Amino acid sequence: MNVMNTRYQIPDTRYHKEMIKNDLFLRALKGETVERPPVWLMRQAGRYLPEFIALRDQYDFFTRCQTPELASEITVQPIRRYGMDAAILFSDILVVPQAMDIEVIMKENTGPFIPKPIRSQKDVDAIQIPDVNIELGYVMEAIKMTKEMLNDDIPLIGFAGSPWTILCYVVQGQGSKSYDIAKGFCFEHPAAAHMLLQKITDTTIAYLKAKVAAGVNAVQVFDSWGGMLSPVDYQEFSWKYINQIIEALKDDAPVIAFGKGCWFALEEMSKSNASALGVDWTITPKMARQLTGGNITLQGNFDPSRLLSPPAVIKKMVTEMIDEFGKDKLVANLGHGILPNIPLDNAKAFVDAVKEYQVKN
């Protein structure tokens, strides 16, 4: 295959209707041969950017999510500064339970807080599946506004939390090291837990389909707390529902499934219809390729804390990472979200190292 011509091939009619000028990211998701891996950073629209902080100091968390002008501006901030190969719509995974009429308060320093956590079958029974175009219409507006700002230069990613991760928050009531209350709920009341997971799944499928209809070019499902479960429980309480989402979305847009700490499920995940799997930094690229059989695109997996190394060290380590994964079927990224205390030059070193990547002779 002629590498330089792949971007001009007939677009896959299943999805991405428009022609994106830099479609490196979408080609990598299709597993095509590329000149270098595409790059973006999880949480790239975030607190390490002074221009983000300036808006954060003016508007509270959900105002930023719910105001399309702010969400779209925040989304393109990192692109202006660093020129990543994909943008990801600024939002939060907890807008989904909010839309399901579960109150979520975002405390700026301690994270999310759910005043009335879900703890019983009765609580689960009371939850209604919302009309996402009404309850989350502000997200669709933000997507349209962002697409105009991006001018088809690069693709836009939309995201949602995995049903299990959403359950963790709405049952536990806040962030936790062990999510013991959430897990206890599943183990003591499995029927109620499964009903809750199904309601979240149905809402998430409708939400992601609406996002694709509004213009996102790919979707990512974040399973932040899947790694809290044993391999057997992960299949039952998390993967089963993520896979429903993949199956429902696969003809609409490429789906990236990211499970933090879910190395143990990679083999199973690689057999799904996901276009790519996100991996965290606790697995070597070699092992990740081995467990996934080498045929699916992987996304990751630089340790976010390693961006505290000097820029020259970062560049060397990024190059080694790509060498070890191989440049194809790879989306260069961090293994989790970028930390607030990362110097701007260090984030730049990461993006530049990927863009400057040259295959060794």
Add this chain to the structure above:
Amino acid sequence: MNVMNTRYQIPDTRYHKEMIKNDLFLRALKGETVERPPVWLMRQAGRYLPEFIALRDQYDFFTRCQTPELASEITVQPIRRYGMDAAILFSDILVVPQAMDIEVIMKENTGPFIPKPIRSQKDVDAIQIPDVNIELGYVMEAIKMTKEMLNDDIPLIGFAGSPWTILCYVVQGQGSKSYDIAKGFCFEHPAAAHMLLQKITDTTIAYLKAKVAAGVNAVQVFDSWGGMLSPVDYQEFSWKYINQIIEALKDDAPVIAFGKGCWFALEEMSKSNASALGVDWTITPKMARQLTGGNITLQGNFDPSRLLSPPAVIKKMVTEMIDEFGKDKLVANLGHGILPNIPLDNAKAFVDAVKEYQVKN
């Protein structure tokens, strides 16, 4: 080998001088064939026990650690109630930095707090290696007192934190989800980090040797935060120092190395002189055996939250766990510490299920 006779064999002269009546645990650590696996629970002397709560309400955390009468009483509380096959001396991994003259405050609900965290080469230079028999003499007293109470019925385990895990606390200053400050310190100032790790290692070796001299029959190194590191960084900042401890202690007592989230290092760890490796619940027993080559004793790995299942479910799952590991070269345990909210009957179900384990025909 005659299974029933192994407990009467000539004792290994390298260690455990006295004859322990129930030496199932020590035999499992030697990899001998046993009638059933031994059982104990990480944090078995802990907050799920009402008799522990009664003492906690009277004495603060470090008073409990530093008063031999209290530490020994707390150590034997779970043995009286459930009859585990090993006791573990009640203490805390942070007594080591305390002995190194780093102030540690234990906040009853939020965990440890270090008012003056280590953040520079100068801070590291100022740290002295203590005389553990003076600074931690209360631990040695507690060991002697506990040994008398146990009357050689079962072995006593002593423990320490891994140097990396201690670094995490003393640099970060408190518990953290990412230990980003601690990791950043290592990546920005590797020379200072290695000097700090070596000072902690030297202190820990002296401490564990003193504990063995005082009477413990085995030692466990807890690497609670090793799983925060990439496989490459784990070798450099954690395993290298744990292995120094194993090499220094191997002729004194059996060493168990437990690394939470360190599945990626199991193959390397299995080549060490550790007598056993602890594994958490995010790895299947089959995969754990595969990565460790099947020749080293493993300890684990029941999900602590799974003790919230009904007792009958617990018993079934424990039996399945032992079936999958195989009864030999196994110490049945949780994959991390027992949670404070576990019902007493559920903890009992776990211990009883191991004791009642029968090999299927």
